[in-house]
Amino acid sequence: MAKITAAITAVGKYVPDYILTNQELETMVDTNDEWITSRTGIKERRILKEEGKGTSFLAIKAAEDLIHKNNIDPKDIDLVIVATATPDMLVASTAVYTATKIGAINAFAYDLQAACSSFLYGMSTASSYIESGRYKKVLLIGADKMSSIIDYTDRATCIIFGDGAGAALFEPNEEGLGFQDEYLRSDGVGREFLKIDAGGSILPTSEETLKNNQHYVHQEGRTVFKFAVSNMADVSEKILERNNLTKETVNWLVPHQANKRIIEATANRIGLAEEKVMMNISKYGNTTSATLPLLLADYEKELKKGDNLIFAAFGGGFTWGSIYLKWAYTK
Numbered sequence: 419m420a421k422i423t424a425a426i427t428a429v430g431k432y433v434p435d436y437i438l439t440n441q442e443l444e445t446m447v448d449t450n451d452e453w454i455t456s457r458t459g460i461k462e463r464r465i466l467k468e469e470g471k472g473t474s475f476l477a478i479k480a481a482e483d484l485i486h487k488n489n490i491d492p493k494d495i496d497l498v499i500v501a502t503a504t505p506d507m508l509v510a511s512t513a514v515y516t517a518t519k520i521g522a523i524n525a526f527a528y529d530l531q532a533a534c535s536s537f538l539y540g541m542s543t544a545s546s547y548i549e550s551g552r553y554k555k556v557l558l559i560g561a562d563k564m565s566s567i568i569d570y571t572d573r574a575t576c577i578i579f580g581d582g583a584g585a586a587l588f589e590p591n592e593e594g595l596g597f598q599d600e601y602l603r604s605d606g607v608g609r610e611f612l613k614i615d616a617g618g619s620i621l622p623t624s625e626e627t628l629k630n631n632q633h634y635v636h637q638e639g640r641t642v643f644k645f646a647v648s649n650m651a652d653v654s655e656k657i658l659e660r661n662n663l664t665k666e667t668v669n670w671l672v673p674h675q676a677n678k679r680i681i682e683a684t685a686n687r688i689g690l691a692e693e694k695v696m697m698n699i700s701k702y703g704n705t706t707s708a709t710l711p712l713l714l715a716d717y718e719k720e721l722k723k724g725d726n727l728i729f730a731a732f733g734g735g736f737t738w739g740s741i742y743l744k745w746a747y748t749k
Contacts, residue, residue: 420592420593420594421592421594422548422549422551422590422591422592423545423548423549423590423591423592423594423595423596423597423598424544424545424546424547424548424549424556424588424589424590424591424596424597425588425589425590425591425595425596425597425744425746426586426587426588426596426714426743426745426746427488427587427588427589427746427747428484428487428488428490428586428587429484429584429585429586429587429711429714429715429718430480430481430482430483430484430485430487430584430585430715431480431483431582431583431584431585431711431712431715431716432476432479432480432483432582432583432584433464433580433581433582433583433702433705433712434464434465434466434467434476434581434582435464436464436465436466436467437462437463437464437465438462438463438464438465438580439461439462440454440455440460440461440462440577443573443576443577446570446571446576447570447571447572447573447576447577448573449573449577454577457677457679458577458578458677458678458679458699458703459677459678459679459681459697459699459700460577460578460678460699460700460703460704461700461701462700462701462702462703463579463580463581463701463702463703463705464580464581464582464702464705465565465580465581466563466565466581472504472506472507472512472563472566473500473502473504473505473506473512473561473562473563473566473583474500474506474512474515474516474519474561476561476562476563476581476582476583476708477500477502477512477513477516477559477561477583477585478516478519478520479583480559480561480583480584480585480708480711481498481516481520481557481559481585482520483585483715484557484585484586484587485520488587490555490587492520492521492522492523493521493522493523493524494524494554494555495517495522495524495525495555495556495557495587496524496525496526496547496553496554496555496556497525497526497527497544497547497553497555497556497557498513498516498517498520498522498525498526498527498556498557498559499513499527499528499529499530499540499543499544499556499557499558499559500512500513500516500527500528500529500530500559500560500561501529501530501531501532501536501537501539501540501558501559501560501561501707502529502530502531502536502560502561502562502706502707503531503533503534503536503562503564503706503707503733503734504562504563504564504566504567504706505529505531511527511528511529512529512561513527513528513529513559514527514528516559522557525557530543532604532733532735532737533612533706533733533734533735533737534674534676534704534706534707534709534731534732534733534734534737535602535674535731535732535733535735535737535738535739536560536706536707536733537558537560537584537707537708537709537710537711537731538602538674538710538729538730538731538739538740538741539602539737539739540558540560540707541558541586541588541597541600541710541729541741541743542600542602542741543558544556544558544586544588545588545596545597547588548588548589548590548597549597551590554589554590555587555588555589556587556588556589557585557586557587557588558585558586558587558588558711559583559584559585559586559711560583560584560585560705560706560707560708560709560710560711560712561582561583561584561707561708562581562582562583562705562706562707562708563581564579564580564581564635564704564705564706565579565580565581567614567633567634567635568634568635569631569634569635572634574637574639575634575635575636575637577703578676578677578703578704579635579703579704579705579706580702580703580704580705581705582702582705582708582712583705583708583711583712584708584709584710584711584712584713584714584715585711586711586714591746593746594744595723595724595744595745595746596743596744596746597741597743598661598742598743598744599657599660599661599741599742600657600739600740600741600742601653601656601657601660601739601740601741602737602738602739602740602741603649603653603737603738603739604735604736604737604738605735605736606735606736607736608642608645608734608735608736608737609735610638611637611638611641611642611645611734611736612635612636612637612638612642612733612734612735612736613635613636613734614632614633614634614635614636615627615632615633615636616630616632616633617632617633637734642734643677643679643680645732645736646676646677646680646732646738647679647680647683647684649732649736649738650673650674650680650683650684650730650731650732650738650740651683651684651686651687651688652687653730653738653739653740654671654684654687654688654728654730654740655687655688656740657728657740657741657742658688658728661742663726663728663742664689665688665689665690665691667726668688668690668694668726668728669694669722669725669726669727669745670694670695670696670717670721670725670726670727670728671684671685671688671690671694671695671696671727671728671730672696672710672713672714672727672728672729672730673685673695673696673697673729673730673731674704674709674710674730674731674732674733675697675698675699675702675703675704675705675709675712675713676699676704676709676732677699677704678697678699678700680732681695681697681699682695684730688728696713696716696717697713698712698713698716706733709731710729710731718749719749721745721747721748721749722745722748723745723746723747723748724744724745725744725745726742726743726744726745727742727743727744727745728740728741728742729741729742729743
């Protein structure tokens with residue numbers, strides 16, 4: 419009997435219609451297009467403007483795109499995981515609501531939070547469920563409404579983040595395709611460098627925290643950049659070494675879209691040419707949990723069955739890692 423591996427068999431995406439350009443940001447904070455582009459590679463990002471719509475709206479849209487494109491019956495889905503750093507609300511799971519709204523009435527569901535590494539960690543989780551043999555269809559969605567936690571008077575963060583969602587369906591494979599290896603890491607030293615101070619159990623919401631703008635993302639950019647550059651490159655290199663892969667046998671690097679310079683540093687470390695590096699940061703900015711599945715959706719038609727993909731991400735906390743996956747289909 420062939421070993422069961424977990425393969426991605428379908429992808430979907432959703433980004434809001436509203437485009438926040440660098441030129442518009444110039445009217446909001448002391449910055450300019452050349453400064454943003456040269457330091458981040460970002461030209462524009464999508465923002466969910468409609469009142470009363472949160473991360474679940476993005477997740478549902480991405481899931482529906484996947485379901486409709488691939489003629490999937492949502493009743494066949496066993497599990498829905500929403501990887502997110504911006505859940506609709508505390509306590510009540512965004513994934514549970516998402517599963518209900520897409521008609522996945524036979525699935526159980528929960529949220530997974532590891533900052534910008536959430537989708538990467540979710541890939542490990544989804545693959546483990548499939549490889550266990552207990553479940554046949556696991557829907558993993560990466561979704562974040564980052565605009566809900568960004569201070570648009572803080573030029574250090576408002577230029578970086580955007581809203582969006584991407585989805586991937588994991589199913590059993592007996593051809594040796596799909597999930598191959600992972601190297602996932604974390605270090606609590608990063609807790610102070612990328613965070614939201616208030617709203618959690620340590621510092622609950624109060625009149626004072628609201629006055630002090632403590633409910634927005636705070637980032638010490640230089641420290642985070644330094645850790646991200648070294649760690650994303652390190653884990654990608656380790657995955658290649660562990661699996662006897664070379665720059666010739668790797669078909670694609672699928673890197674978290676935080677900063678173009680971090681992406682380029684990771685690609686350079688493993689010797690990959692620019693044409694083998696997935697990148698859409700100029701269009702969407704950093705969509706946190708959504709960056710990896712949005713890349714898969716945008717590049718889906720270029721992917722071929724058997725392609726070797728190296729995923730890499732780095733997130734607040736700190737969390738980071740790399741995953742090696744063999745692509746399972748050709749569109």
